[in-house]
Amino acid sequence: xxxxxxxxxxxxxxxxxxxxxxxxPKELADLGWRCCKGKVGSMxxxxxxxxxxxxxxNQGMIExxxxxxAHALYHGILEALSGVTRGNNxxxxxLRTVGLTFSIVRGNPYKDKRExxxxxxxxxxxxxxxxxxxxxxxxxxxxxxx
Amino acid sequence: xxxxxxxxxxxxxxxxxxxxxxxxPKELADLGWRCCKGKVGSMxxxxxxxxxxxxxxNQGMIExxxxxxAHALYHGILEALSGVTRGNNxxxxxLRTVGLTFSIVRGNPYKDKRExxxxxxxxxxxxxxxxxxxxxxxxxxxxxxx
Amino acid sequence: xxxxxxxxxxxxxxxxxxxxxxxxPKELADLGWRCCKGKVGSMxxxxxxxxxxxxxxNQGMIExxxxxxAHALYHGILEALSGVTRGNNxxxxxLRTVGLTFSIVRGNPYKDKRExxxxxxxxxxxxxxxxxxxxxxxxxxxxxxx
Amino acid sequence: xxxxxxxxxxxxxxxxxxxxxxxxPKELADLGWRCCKGKVGSMxxxxxxxxxxxxxxNQGMIExxxxxxAHALYHGILEALSGVTRGNNxxxxxLRTVGLTFSIVRGNPYKDKRExxxxxxxxxxxxxxxxxxxxxxxxxxxxxxx
Amino acid sequence: xxxxxxxxxxxxxxxxxxxxxxxxPKELADLGWRCCKGKVGSMxxxxxxxxxxxxxxNQGMIExxxxxxAHALYHGILEALSGVTRGNNxxxxxLRTVGLTFSIVRGNPYKDKRExxxxxxxxxxxxxxxxxxxxxxxxxxxxxxx
Amino acid sequence: xxxxxxxxxxxxxxxxxxxxxxxxPKELADLGWRCCKGKVGSMxxxxxxxxxxxxxxNQGMIExxxxxxAHALYHGILEALSGVTRGNNxxxxxLRTVGLTFSIVRGNPYKDKRExxxxxxxxxxxxxxxxxxxxxxxxxxxxxxx
Ligand SMILES: [Mg+2]
Ligand SMILES: [Mg+2]
Ligand SMILES: [Mg+2]
Ligand SMILES: [Mg+2]
Ligand SMILES: [Mg+2]
Ligand SMILES: [Mg+2]
Numbered sequence: 001x002x003x004x005x006x007x008x009x010x011x012x013x014x015x016x017x018x019x020x021x022x023x024x025p026k027e028l029a030d031l032g033w034r035c036c037k038g039k040v041g042s043m044x045x046x047x048x049x050x051x052x053x054x055x056x057x058n059q060g061m062i063e064x065x066x067x068x069x070a071h072a073l074y075h076g077i078l079e080a081l082s083g084v085t086r087g088n089n090x091x092x093x094x095l096r097t098v099g100l101t102f103s104i105v106r107g108n109p110y111k112d113k114r115e116x117x118x119x120x121x122x123x124x125x126x127x128x129x130x131x132x133x134x135x136x137x138x139x140x141x142x143x144x145x146x
Numbered sequence: 147x148x149x150x151x152x153x154x155x156x157x158x159x160x161x162x163x164x165x166x167x168x169x170x171p172k173e174l175a176d177l178g179w180r181c182c183k184g185k186v187g188s189m190x191x192x193x194x195x196x197x198x199x200x201x202x203x204n205q206g207m208i209e210x211x212x213x214x215x216a217h218a219l220y221h222g223i224l225e226a227l228s229g230v231t232r233g234n235n236x237x238x239x240x241l242r243t244v245g246l247t248f249s250i251v252r253g254n255p256y257k258d259k260r261e262x263x264x265x266x267x268x269x270x271x272x273x274x275x276x277x278x279x280x281x282x283x284x285x286x287x288x289x290x291x292x
Numbered sequence: 293x294x295x296x297x298x299x300x301x302x303x304x305x306x307x308x309x310x311x312x313x314x315x316x317p318k319e320l321a322d323l324g325w326r327c328c329k330g331k332v333g334s335m336x337x338x339x340x341x342x343x344x345x346x347x348x349x350n351q352g353m354i355e356x357x358x359x360x361x362a363h364a365l366y367h368g369i370l371e372a373l374s375g376v377t378r379g380n381n382x383x384x385x386x387l388r389t390v391g392l393t394f395s396i397v398r399g400n401p402y403k404d405k406r407e408x409x410x411x412x413x414x415x416x417x418x419x420x421x422x423x424x425x426x427x428x429x430x431x432x433x434x435x436x437x438x
Numbered sequence: 439x440x441x442x443x444x445x446x447x448x449x450x451x452x453x454x455x456x457x458x459x460x461x462x463p464k465e466l467a468d469l470g471w472r473c474c475k476g477k478v479g480s481m482x483x484x485x486x487x488x489x490x491x492x493x494x495x496n497q498g499m500i501e502x503x504x505x506x507x508a509h510a511l512y513h514g515i516l517e518a519l520s521g522v523t524r525g526n527n528x529x530x531x532x533l534r535t536v537g538l539t540f541s542i543v544r545g546n547p548y549k550d551k552r553e554x555x556x557x558x559x560x561x562x563x564x565x566x567x568x569x570x571x572x573x574x575x576x577x578x579x580x581x582x583x584x
Numbered sequence: 585x586x587x588x589x590x591x592x593x594x595x596x597x598x599x600x601x602x603x604x605x606x607x608x609p610k611e612l613a614d615l616g617w618r619c620c621k622g623k624v625g626s627m628x629x630x631x632x633x634x635x636x637x638x639x640x641x642n643q644g645m646i647e648x649x650x651x652x653x654a655h656a657l658y659h660g661i662l663e664a665l666s667g668v669t670r671g672n673n674x675x676x677x678x679l680r681t682v683g684l685t686f687s688i689v690r691g692n693p694y695k696d697k698r699e700x701x702x703x704x705x706x707x708x709x710x711x712x713x714x715x716x717x718x719x720x721x722x723x724x725x726x727x728x729x730x
Numbered sequence: 731x732x733x734x735x736x737x738x739x740x741x742x743x744x745x746x747x748x749x750x751x752x753x754x755p756k757e758l759a760d761l762g763w764r765c766c767k768g769k770v771g772s773m774x775x776x777x778x779x780x781x782x783x784x785x786x787x788n789q790g791m792i793e794x795x796x797x798x799x800a801h802a803l804y805h806g807i808l809e810a811l812s813g814v815t816r817g818n819n820x821x822x823x824x825l826r827t828v829g830l831t832f833s834i835v836r837g838n839p840y841k842d843k844r845e846x847x848x849x850x851x852x853x854x855x856x857x858x859x860x861x862x863x864x865x866x867x868x869x870x871x872x873x874x875x876x
Contacts, residue, residue, distance in 0.1 A: 002279040003272065010283030011164055018157055018164070049533040053567075067572045068407050068437035074567065075367070078532060083229030083286060089532055094808060094819055095779040109282070115360050118282070126149065129783075129804065133148040134797045136255070136264070136289040137156030140229060143282040145360035145437075195679040199713075213718045214845050214875035220713065221805070224678060235678055240370060240381055241341040261798050275345075275366065280359045291798035291875075294571040295564065302575030303456055310449055310456070375521030375578060386662060386673055387633040401574070410574070418441065421637075421658065425440040426651045428547070428556070428581040429448030432521060435574040487825040491859075505864045506699050506729035512859065513659070516824060527824055553652050583652035583729075586863040587856065594867030595748055602741055602748070667813030667870060693866070702866070710733065717732040720839070720848070720873040721740030724813060727866040 002111055007031075009109040010141050013122035016103040024105070033107030036061055041099040043092030043130060045081060052077050052102050052121060061104045061119075062146070069146055073104075076121040076142035083140025084123050091127075098138070100125035106146065119146045148257055153177075155255040156287050159268035162249040170251070179253030182207055187245040189238030189276060191227060198223050198248050198267060207250045207265075208292070215292055219250075222267040222288035229286025230269050237273075244284070246271035252292065265292045294403055299323075301401040302433050305414035308395040316397070325399030328353055333391040335384030335422060337373060344369050344394050344413060353396045353411075354438070361438055365396075368413040368434035375432025376415050383419075390430070392417035398438065411438045440549055445469075447547040448579050451560035454541040462543070471545030474499055479537040481530030481568060483519060490515050490540050490559060499542045499557075500584070507584055511542075514559040514580035521578025522561050529565075536576070538563035544584065557584045586695055591615075593693040594725050597706035600687040608689070617691030620645055625683040627676030627714060629665060636661050636686050636705060645688045645703075646730070653730055657688075660705040660726035667724025668707050675711075682722070684709035690730065703730045732841055737761075739839040740871050743852035746833040754835070763837030766791055771829040773822030773860060775811060782807050782832050782851060791834045791849075792876070799876055803834075806851040806872035813870025814853050821857075828868070830855035836876065849876045 007028065015022045016037055024035050036059040040051035053073065056062050062069035081089050084098060091098060105120045121142045128135025153174065161168045162183055170181050182205040186197035199219065202208050208215040227235050230244060237244060251266045267288045274281025307314045308329055316327050328351040332343035345365065348354050354361040373381050376390060383390060397412045413434045420427025453460045454475055462473050474497040478489035491511065494500050500507040519527050522536060529536060543558045559580045566573025591612065599606045600621055608619050620643040624635035637657065640646050646653040665673050668682060675682060689704045705726045712719025737758065745752045746767055754765050766789040770781035783803065786792050792799035811819050814828060821828060835850045851872045858865025
């Protein structure tokens with residue numbers, strides 16, 4: 001049941017964002033792990049959610065016909081967004097904007113095969129006033145069973 | 147005023163946690179950037195706050211005689227904790243525990259020298275039930291001017 | 293993919309609490325749906341979480357060796373608790389107490405078999421000052437895929 | 439001062455939503471209890487608030503010329519909405535929508551006549567992505583003195 | 585229905601805290617307005633709630649046998665506490681403490697007599713680390729119909 | 731390091747709002763303290779933020795070319811807004827509006843000169859339904875080092 005320290009799904013999602021050239025280790029790809037990346041900049045929190053959902057569907061990260069997969073992804077995104085906004089999920093409504101890259105990783109981070117697949121959603125970039133340069137970095141990570 | 151993409155203070159704080167062997171680049175150290183790392187595991191959110199504050203003082207990350215520095219650090223910690231808890235800062239009170247490493251980086255991430263010093267506080271580790279293995283990864287980052 | 297209006301898992305969980313004599317319809321039991329009920333009164337939010345988790349394990353609602361099931365349950369409980377506390381998950385720390393009954397229902401509320409199993413956690417009872425009678429009713433419902 | 443277990447105002451409001459044919463018991467109607475029901479579907483949280491307020495005024499649940507009654511109702515609605523959204527009152531801004539029925543009940547749920555009138559606002563229905571079928575049930579209840 | 589600009593109940597509660605010698609204007613006292621003041625310092629949010637509740641009862645600000653009055657006061661206190669903590673009601677659990685004075689004012693701030701009595705709860709003082717001097721000012725105000 | 735009880739920056743900001751004729755004491759002006767005031771009414775939280783930011787820039791309260799000053803102000807505004815909204819920063823999205831006056835004060839409230847400058851942002855006025863008269867008072871205060 002413990003996490004496999006070599007299969008940390010959150011760390012993989014974060015490394016994909018922090019190091020542009022980073023690739024999912026071959027060992028994980030061989031185990032069937034999948035990942036995708038994208039970008040989104042907006043003052044609308046809903047556009048951040050939509051961008052991640054769209055990428056996940058288009059790149060086959062989830063079986064989007066199944067609500068259970070869309071539901072797992074949605075809560076993962078909201079948890080990541082909570083980190084980015086430090087709790088309130090508010091962007092333009094409190095006069096701030098984000099420029100983010102996002103990654104999604106799908107795989108089983110546990111030693112026990114029965115734990116099945118999990119999803120990590122990571123967001124990293126800048127948050128600040130809608131004025132160039134008035135911004136600092138921000139990060140968020142959501143992890144859910146799928 | 148823009149962020150210097152080679153001087154990303156949040157990214158430095160995160161890399162220190164995600165790659166155990168990572169060191170602050172010499173270029174940044176030469177500019178006077180400082181950093182420290184530590185560990186804390188607890189069901190009490192206040193112990194997480196205390197562990198980071200204590201490390202910051204003991205390792206000279208802040209001038210702890212000055213409230214303005216302690217205040218900058220405190221809000222940075224709370225923002226990072228918000229990411230870890232996805233918004234509510236609650237651990238044992240909702241029956242969960244964390245095992246975290248933390249890092250603090252101090253330096254000026256902007257191109258303009260007048261932006262002065264900023265602080266990044268990063269937390270990374272696991273969160274879950276107070277039962278070994280019932281946990282997943284979590285991250286948080288707080289950034290503040292000091 | 294749509295919800296089956298005759299298989300509303302949340303409604304079942306709520307009816308189990310609102311009508312003491314209510315039983316899961318035979319049709320649902322025949323489909324393999326399971327449920328359990330219990331009681332908890334406390335000023336500690338963590339004891340509410342623990343009571344529901346313990347009942348779920350002891351009555352076989354989840355495979356407690358699997359973190360993915362414990363994780364699904366935990367987030368379901370926190371969502372229900374959020375309804376009870378109207379957002380902050382705080383009881384004794386803001387000087388209030390609850391007297392609750394809880395129910396858990398497990399089954400597939402969707403028309404599509406591939407949606408698999410979901411969990412509903414419902415909490416109903418009173419919330420108020422730690423003085424007999426100074427209280428009003430409260431409810432919460434959390435629903436998660438498992 | 440204790441709640442009268444036969445006069446549970448929250449339970450009445452919930453039963454009105456969970457069982458379409460449910461009617462306020464004659465005993466309560468004879469005591470002057472009043473209730474109303476309605477429907478609202480929206481991605482705008484403010485439309486949910488408006489729908490409940492409008493129904494309350496139009497159906498004489500509150501004396502809408504008095505702010506103290508409008509105030510009691512408003513906070514009751516927000517508490518119910520908090521249950522529906524599990525704490526953040528956000529719908530479209532985080533890319534989700536609701537399809538809800540609502541009920542309002544007005545009466546004295548306490549044994550002591552001096553407790554005067556109280557208001558229960560209940561919301562029940564579905565919450566999910568703005569795509570048919572990608573949704574699960576949700577509930578919320580707010581109770582306030584009036 | 586409009587607020588009477590000479591009968592601002594919140595302003596009265598705030599002035600009582602900000603100017604130690606301030607007294608409720610005779611005009612308001614003649615209309616039956618009442619007020620009380622007190623002090624509380626703690627790392628426990630529940631002790632702040634308890635201190636205000638106890639003062640309210642002991643000084644006859646509410647009819648504490650009636651839950652509707654205790655309920656009105658409780659929500660007023662929590663709203664004021666939310667201002668003091670800037671949203672999370674957390675003190676010691678996030679390693680901070682408060683030193684507060686509080687005031688309660690009861691009266692009708694509206695031009696229309698039918699608006700009846702309202703309650704204002706104000707909190708003012710300092711919040712910060714549990715170390716002398718590491719603190720800044722904070723305020724909160726809750727207003728409720730009673 | 732302690733607060734100077736004659737130099738309470740939050741109290742100054744509050745008095746500027748509560749007493750229209752109030753002026754910053756000459757002693758503080760002589761020490762270089764600065765202040766400004768303004769008004770804003772809106773259902774959009776972002777317009778409240780914008781109004782305070784614009785006044786601060788136009789009246790020289792911050793060096794708006796420096797992000798560290800804009801950042802200090804922004805977090806001060808959000809803390810004040812949190813008091814006004816009692817935690818959620820939501821106005822029109824939950825069908826309510828505000829009519830506020832605001833003040834900003836800049837100076838060093840501590841006995842130690844090394845504490846440097848701090849900023850207090852205060853908001854005071856009414857909050858309620860978008861209907862004249864359906865409103866009560868509200869206050870918020872944010873304090874930050876700059
Ligand atoms: Mg989780
Ligand atoms: Mg910031
Ligand atoms: Mg959900
Ligand atoms: Mg209540
Ligand atoms: Mg109100
Ligand atoms: Mg502070």
